Amino acid sequence: MKKHVMDLSVTENTSLNANYFLLKLTSAQKLPDMLPGQFVEIKVEGSPNTFLRRPISINNYIAETNELWLLVQKVGDGTRTLGKLQAGDTLNLVFPLGNSFTTPENASKSVVLVGGGVGTAPMLFWGKYLKERGITPNFLLGARSEADLLQLDEFRKYGNVYTTTEDGSHGEKGYVTQHSILQNQQFDHIYTCGPKPMMVAVAKYAKAKDISCEVSLENTMACGFGVCLCCVENTVNGHVCVCTEGPVFNIKDLQWQI
């Protein structure tokens, strides 16, 4: 897919809780097509310690209205600075980057999308995309506590929502991999994004049940489009770049101990 460098307007910046915010970006020009799983690289202005761009997943994309949504967690100077953006500000993006999730061949397949923490960000766009193709996804979302479960109403528009929290304040208590639907229901495909230990646990579950499984990985990136070779993951094909060959990988291709 052709990559673009573009200035987009911030039209909304909504604080979801103390740690997360949702940016709505729009463009007067037609936005290029984007696929679920892909990400953007943002230039952060006004943050003296932020030299490189920041990779952020596409949370949602509405082609008809040229809207792009990004869900961001404040972790350091770069993301905190982005949190201060206001409607009317401009953001420079390189996008769309990376590969995307694989759509099941058959609409009757049952799929579960497992997101943990900020890893729920790409799952909304992916769930919407599946729904539009006749597959109603099951979303299994995990967080520390209720306050960190984000965009639940948005997720409900596209599929069935199941939740877990570590403190039991919403949904089932525990980790996503302990949720009863994984025990009680049969799935054909599982897709996951979240902290590495969570994705490893999901991958173990998938392997044990012989379910196809795709994971969306993170890595420290300098360029985001395959020219610096900084963002490698070790796979059956050797070191490959997460920014171009990923971020989505089939667990069969990863050198993980699962």
Add this chain to the structure above:
Amino acid sequence: MADLSVKIGQLELKNPVMTASGTFGFGEEFSDFFDLSRLGGYIVKGTTLAPRQGNAYPRMAETPAGMLNAVGLQNKGVHYFADEIYPRLKDIDSNLIVNVSGSTIEDYVACTEKVAELDKVSGIELNISCPNVKQGGMAFGTCACSAADVVKAVRKVYPKTLIVKLSPNVTDITEIARAAEAEGADSVSLINTLLGMAIDADKRRPVLSTVTGGLSGPCVKPIALRMVWQTARAVKIPVIGLGGIMNWRDAVEFLLAGATAVQLGTANFIDPEVTIKVIDGLNEYLNKNGYKSVNEIIGALEI
């Protein structure tokens, strides 16, 4: 429109702006952003005789005005380059330069011989300055005699333009530059990355898998400028300047310091269109100041 063309060895560059090895892939990744034929030259990824896996992850750490990398020359080898990549690049109307690395002199020579078979490659840049490989690499570039040995051996098998890329991790870079010149190098390019380190205070561990790595970006520019200035006065062959160039103004500074051409590295990650902006900015600068040719400002620093 000022005349932007410059000469380096047998190379005719339509403008003095090139891309630095390891920061531009094989160039193709940038063809979505601009027309590659606008570049004076483009230097592709570090290439070795045998394929290399590179170093383990993490390979990158950020600093306020730059970055450290520990890629370790990951590449699929010169044969892969010749068979798979070269056919796709050979018709781009610019100068294609291959950055050659090795662990032994024999490696450098064998890799160069393979590149020499490729008609449309205009020159090679001999990397004797990579800080991220255990054997060879920078070891050749930090001592005048070993630098001379590699350049001499490669010169014997390579008739086209030979650029030698120098390491800043030395006490006197002009010594190495002179050794390369004496053995027949057509040009020297400087600087490669500076050896640096990053530590994660919370984990009390180094950030990079290799502990140390190569520092690049705006934070190295003053060092690079100083070294280019010193080297341009010490050798007669053209000097190619790089290290922290982020915009046309930085490029002009390197030209004034004595560089005949410049390369942009890390800047490509932040703005994929930066090279074109530098070419346009340079042209405007020359026009505005009444220069007819870029050659008029090369080494024109007033002291």
